[in-house]
Amino acid sequence: MSTFADLSKAVESGKRKDAKQIVEDLLAEGTAPLDIVEQGLVPGMSAIGEKFKKNEVFVPEMLIAARAMKECMGILEPLLADAGVKPEFTAVIGTVQGDLHDIGKNLVAMMLKGANFGVVDLGTNVSPDQFVAAAREHNAQLVCLSALLTTTMPAMKTTVEAIRGSDVSAVRVMVGGAPVTQAYCEEIGADGYSQDAASAVDLALELAKS
Amino acid sequence: MDAPPAALIACEVFRDEIDMLAGKARHLRVTRFLEIGLHDQPDRMRVTLQQAIDAMDGRDDIAAIILAYGLCGLGTAGLQAGRHPLVIPRAHDCITVFLGSKESYAERQRACPGCYHYTPGWNRARRVPGPDRLAMMREELSKQFEAEDVDFLIESEEATWATYDTATFIDLGTPNAGREADYTRRCAESMGWRFEHLKGDPALLRDLLHGPWDDERFQTIRPGELLGHSPDEAVMRADPASEK
Numbered sequence: 001m002s003t004f005a006d007l008s009k010a011v012e013s014g015k016r017k018d019a020k021q022i023v024e025d026l027l028a029e030g031t032a033p034l035d036i037v038e039q040g041l042v043p044g045m046s047a048i049g050e051k052f053k054k055n056e057v058f059v060p061e062m063l064i065a066a067r068a069m070k071e072c073m074g075i076l077e078p079l080l081a082d083a084g085v086k087p088e089f090t091a092v093i094g095t096v097q098g099d100l101h102d103i104g105k106n107l108v109a110m111m112l113k114g115a116n117f118g119v120v121d122l123g124t125n126v127s128p129d130q131f132v133a134a135a136r137e138h139n140a141q142l143v144c145l146s147a148l149l150t151t152t153m154p155a156m157k158t159t160v161e162a163i164r165g166s167d168v169s170a171v172r173v174m175v176g177g178a179p180v181t182q183a184y185c186e187e188i189g190a191d192g193y194s195q196d197a198a199s200a201v202d203l204a205l206e207l208a209k210s
Numbered sequence: 211m212d213a214p215p216a217a218l219i220a221c222e223v224f225r226d227e228i229d230m231l232a233g234k235a236r237h238l239r240v241t242r243f244l245e246i247g248l249h250d251q252p253d254r255m256r257v258t259l260q261q262a263i264d265a266m267d268g269r270d271d272i273a274a275i276i277l278a279y280g281l282c283g284l285g286t287a288g289l290q291a292g293r294h295p296l297v298i299p300r301a302h303d304c305i306t307v308f309l310g311s312k313e314s315y316a317e318r319q320r321a322c323p324g325c326y327h328y329t330p331g332w333n334r335a336r337r338v339p340g341p342d343r344l345a346m347m348r349e350e351l352s353k354q355f356e357a358e359d360v361d362f363l364i365e366s367e368e369a370t371w372a373t374y375d376t377a378t379f380i381d382l383g384t385p386n387a388g389r390e391a392d393y394t395r396r397c398a399e400s401m402g403w404r405f406e407h408l409k410g411d412p413a414l415l416r417d418l419l420h421g422p423w424d425d426e427r428f429q430t431i432r433p434g435e436l437l438g439h440s441p442d443e444a445v446m447r448a449d450p451a452s453e454k
Contacts, residue, residue, distance in 0.1 A: 014359065055251060060351060060363050067362060098319055100373040124373060125323060150281050151302045151319060153441050178252070179284050184441050 002026050004040040007072075011044025014064030016071050019044075023072045033079040034116070041069050041076075042114045046198035049107075053196050059103060066107055073113060080116075087118030089208040092134040093144040094122035096155035101148035104177055107197040108144060115201045117142075117208075128155075128162030135168040141208040144200070145190070147177040156180070157188040164189065172207040176200055213237050213274070213421035216297075217266040219259065220278035222246040223304050223331035224415065226384040228278065231416050238419065239271050246335045248285060249303070255285030267292035276418060280306055281445060289437045290451050296431040299418050300445040304329075307418075308380040310411025311427070312445060324375040325406065328394040330386055339371045340397030377403050380410040 002025040010019035019041075026036050048065040051057045091112050095105050102124045109121050120138050122130055135143050143163060145156050156175050163173060174192040175185050185193035192207050194200040218241040220228055225243055232238055242262055248255035259279070266275050275294050279286050280301030289296065301307050305327050306315040318325065328338050336342045344364060351360045377398035379391045391407055398405035414427060423430060429446040431437050438449035 055253060060355065060359075063363060063366050064355070064359050098323055100323065101370070103370070148283075149302065150284070150439065150441070150445070151315070157441075179281075179439070181439075187441065 001029065004036070004043070007036065007040030008044035008047060011041055011065055011068045011072070012047045014061065014068050016064070016068035019068040019072050020075060023075050027075075027079070033076045033083060034085055037073070037076055037080070037114050037116075041072055042111065042198075042201070045069050045107075045111055045114070049196050049198040062107065063103070066110060069114070070110060073110070077113075085116065087116055089142065089204075090118040090120065090138050090140040091142040091144055091204060091208070092120045092122060092131060092138060092140045093146070094126035094131060094134075095124040095146045095148075096152055096159055097125055097127050098155055099147050099149055099152035100124045101177075102146075104148065104197070105144075105146035108146070108176065108200045111197045111201045112144075112204055115205065117204065128159040131159050132162050132166045132168060135163065135171045136166075140168075140171055142204055143171050143173045144204070145173065145175045147175075147180060150179045153177075153179060153184065156184075156190070160188050160190050172210065174200070174203055174207060213276070213419070213423070215239055215272050216274040216276050217269065217272045217294075218242070218276045218278065218419070219244065219262045219266065220276075221248070221282075221304065221331075223329065223335070224278050224307070226330045226386060227308075227382050227412065227415055228419065230382070230384050231412055232419050235420065238276075239269070240266065242266075246331060247337060249282040252283045252285035252287075255282065256288050259286060260289055263289065263296065264292060267294055269294075278307070278415070278418060280304060281439060284439055286437055287439045287446075289431065291431045291433050291435055293433060295433065296437070297418070297423050298429050298431070298437065298446065299414055300427055300429055301414070302445060305380075307415050308382060308410045310413045312443075314411065322376060322378070324373065325378045326371075326374045326376065326403075328377055328379045328390070328397070329382075329410075330384055330390045333390050333393050338394075338397060339374070339377070339401060341400050344368075371401065375403055376406050377401070378406040378408050380408050382410040382412050382415075 002022045007022045109119050112119050173190045175190045182193045192203045194203045215237050222243045223246045277298040280303040306312045309315050332338050336346050379394035381387045395405045435448040436451045438447045440447040
């Protein structure tokens, strides 16, 4: 019998075929799709994320783990929709203007989907106005800003300013990316900072509910 | 003010440019190059650089330690001065140094966000987008991952390049510039990118090596201080070491 722990391990080690097989087995055993996501996939990604943070693994390991999770989500998403599991919150996410890096942003987007967020991914090099427009259009509770470069961090500040000066000023803004810190988050008036994709989910839930 | 007797710790990426600009400068008593790409792991970079600084700090024939680095993904944030002050350009990364000022870099980023910058050091390390980079990645990844995963990781790397459209060679007039420009052009061709040959500005690197170290362009970290990130135009600042 397959277990959530087996699934987590398969995701963590990037064994996508094993992971998909375990998902199929769990479904055949009558396990609820949402439980598979929350208790199998997300903990697996959290575990590899923890190792990444400690420099025990690097970007390639993160990428193959993310691929395993993504492919499992491909099986589960239609079932979640069929089961009437609707996203409770909507998050707009993107890499800020001038920055073309998206690995971290993609990981957070996927983890948010795993936590049953509706995710509107605007991609990279996203202007402040695009963030504001998307938050308005999708009635988002959360806007997530990513930056990999110290050169593009100031674009986080201008984006926060644009949001605060708009008709969606109440939307919660969270920031992240390698050079970003809690101090910077506070300095630019964002609502929250997280150091990695796993804690980004906890923060997102906290902010969306607040 | 010209530079006092100093030790130089430099990223390997600057080797050709430093060889050209430092010449036989007598005030540079010792030079140590560290491997390129340390910024991939900022925590490791910080430890490696601090060890290099500490190893120089006992010398009595120097009055400063010059760091040919930028902020480099915060890899230099937290570096502490010992007995001798540290001097570092107010640069986000080496591209600022190759272009001569952080203002030039900012302007370049505005004008051409799809430009990927090539220099002799980057080219030599095979860290620039192109066929050699892919071959090297494939060889490295194959030691650890299954063939199917290697293919996926290579495709992922290529996907990150898809957001660029121009290979820009920054020419500081090093003797090998012609050859390295040709290499850059070949990389551009292999990826279907535009090739651009851009004249760099050696002023920032030259002044880092020889002085003067004005506060506008250089950050000095004095004994009892550490290098902090300043998320504004200044790029860097000196924080009291006790705040670490």
